[in-house]
Structure formats: structure tokens, C-alpha cells
Amino acid sequence: MRLDGKVVLVTGASRGIGLGIVERFHEEGAIVYAGSTSNPSGVYPDGVTGITLDVADEAQWKTAIKQIVEARGRIDCLVNNAGIAVYDGVADGSTENWRKVIGVNQDGVFFGMREVIPHMQKEKSGSIINISSIWGKAAVAGAHAYHASKGALVMMTKNAAITYVKEGIRVNSVHPGFIDTPLTQAQDPAINEFVIGMTPMGRAGTPREIANGCLYLASDEASFVTGAELVIDGGYLAQ
Template sequence: MNRLDGKVAVVTGAGRGIGRAIANALHAEGATTIATSRASADPSFGAIEYETLDVADEQGWARVIERVLERHGHVDVLVNNAGIIAYDPLHELSMADWQAVVATNQTGVWLGMREVVPHMITQGGGSIVNISSIWGSAAVGGAHAYHATKGAVRNMSKNAAITYAPQNIRVNSLHPGFIGTPLTDAQAPEVNAYVVSQTPMGRAGTPEEIAAGVVFLASDEASFVTGSELVIDGGYLAQ
């Protein structure tokens, strides 16, 4: 449908699940799409370009964005999707696991925005979509590090939206509910069943439903949308 013709988009955590669906959707809408993940180059992406990136690596971000600019001259859309989770309760989580979750979920988002914003200022604007979670606004037992980082993403997005609105850089957060992905497939079945049972629509969402929201926020259709939280959760947070 070409809603993103002429735009260059970078997506993190795009090796599978939500990130893979986002990269596919942006590409289908006409964007030149660069998918990134920590894995080695993946030929299955086809026409979608691929870069290896650990989002917690400052030099890695500089290298990837430099390559994108060398090839395409601009970067119009950044989707900070990469994320990990730890389930240990607060009093049992190790320092190493805490730091790993913060590095990927929070520092990675900050580094991505810091790297692309100067280029977006120079080119006259852009769109940043930061993937948070319903757990950035509500809580369940355990997973406190995930809650903390997704809440940070929510508020960092608002701050960046206000800061860079004069430069025509839109920054929004997207908050998925329970989505069927390899990440949730690895959770205990009883945990998944409980969250689905608490979702008014009574089912898990799909990665493609999240990707559709990203396409909207990335496109010019959302030209007056910044600092917003797009919740796609089957009604969970409406309760």
C-alpha cells in the first residue's frame, strides 16, 4: 500500500517475533528497512537489509547508523523493539541479570534515540517508536526489572517527544499486551494461560497486530501524534 514510500527505517530485535513482523510490515509499506538483532546475518530476510547489533553497544549503534547513512543518506524511522525479561523476584535477582535487562530494554532505547536524533534534526524530522509494554503501566508478581525498564521507556518517550517536537521528530511508545511470540512461548504455560484469562478479548494478540500499530505511528498519517502511548492489548489496561 506504499504508506512509507521513500522512508528508511531501522528496527531492533527483528530476528523473530514482534520485531520480525514489524520489519516485514514496514518493508511491505514501501520503506527501505534495516532489520537488526544480535545474531549473525540472516539471509531469510531477503530484500530487507540486515545488520548485527547488540543494542547495549554504543559503538555498535554508531557503526550501524553510519552504514545506513552511507547507503541511503537518511534515517526516517527508528523502532526500538529489542527486549529481554527476567522473572526472578526482587530479592532473588542477581546484579548481572538486573544489569542485562536494563542494558537491553532501557539503555538500548536511549542509545538508539541518541544516535539517530542528530541526523533527524539535520534532515528536518523523523519518527521514533519505542516498544514498551502493558507492564510499563501495570504490574504482576515477579519480573520487576522488566516493569522498571518498560516504565522507563514510556517516560523517556514522552520526554523525547516534548524535547524534539520543535524539530519535527515524533516519539511515541507502543504497549503490547500478551502477544504470541517465541518469548512468551518460552514462559510457563500456566503464566500464559493466566494472562490470557485476564484479557477481555480472551486471546493472545499476534505480532502482526503490533506491527500494524507501528506502521501507523511511523507513517505521515500520524503527523500530529507525538508523546502518545498506543496500547494494543485486547482491553487489558481498560479494566
């Protein structure tokens, strides 16, 4: 039980990587709150608490963290997983799409860290895990706002790690490669074929493989790890 009794909030938790993290953390004894815009019933394991959370909405963040802290007295770990992708390039990108992607992928992480860090400071302990992407470190054509937002998470993570390291708070980023999720299943098959074809292992990853990496970062086993970039991509970025 590597997370026994730890109070955790996972965003974007209703499917894909988020749901995989919820399930894995629950298996290891965490007290898990699963945040999503849909907050679907019947999806989460027994004992997991679903909460409605649009990460781009500051007010919903305040409500969610207040709910958790009032119920449990603290929050030990935040996994900023919620994210969206739009495949516009710079020249054909709309302001609406840009702001939507940045609002979820970047603003949402800022709001989340801002809300939980004061509670972690009181406990002199905490782990924040920001889910970035291989496309926060390398580019493909299009997806300009997605690249910008996921790249920003790298430095947002490192800054928070250094700023709060003396207060027992660890902040790390995770960079998944191509993962088989409802999000990737719904996008253009040509994109999927391209990325899998560029992956040395020749296959998609699974949400559980990402969750296993997050489990390590959330646990006390990673007590000397902060500001790190954990790449889980089947060798994509090694090329």
C-alpha cells in the first residue's frame, strides 16, 4: 500500500490516463478524489469520490479544494492531468481555440497548484504531478497551442519545485508518449499511425503504464525527486 491514507486529487479523471491514475492510486491505499467536468457515476472504484471540476474555472478549484480539506483535513497529492488538444497551426489557428487549450492545459495547472500549495505548506509535505507530453519537449506539424501549453508545464513545474522545495513540497512533470485512450481513439487515425510508427517500441502505451510512473512520484519512494521530467514514451524522445 504505497499511498496508504494519502489524500489525492486527480483531474481529468473520468477516462483515459486520469481514470488509470485513479484506479492505480486507489489500489495502493490512497483516498482519491476524482475531478472531471462530467463526474460520471458508476465509473470509479468503490471508495473513490467523484467531484465536478472544470479546471479552467478558478471558482470550481476553490470549491473542490475546500471540499477535500474540510473532509480530510489536508491534501497530500495533486495530479494535474486534465488536458485537451486542437490541431491548428499558427497561421490557421483561431483565438477561440488558442484560449480554450491554454485555459485547460496551462491555466488549469496554475489554478490547481495555487490552491493546493498553501495547504501543503501547512503540512510541510506534498507531491504535485503535472501531466505534460512528449509534445511538450518535441514538435510535430500543427497543434501549436497544445505544444505551447505542454511546453509551458515543464518550466512551471521546475519553478514550483525550486520555489517550494524547502517546504517539503515536490513538483514533477510526466511526459506520456502515444497512449491508447478515448481521446486518441477519437482523433484522425493518420495521426495515430504516424506517432506509433515513430515510436521505437512500435505500439501505444496504456493508461496504467503512465499511472505506474505517477504512483512512484506520488509515493515516499520519490522523496529525493523534484523538478524532474519523467518520460514514458516507448523510446520516442530517445531518437
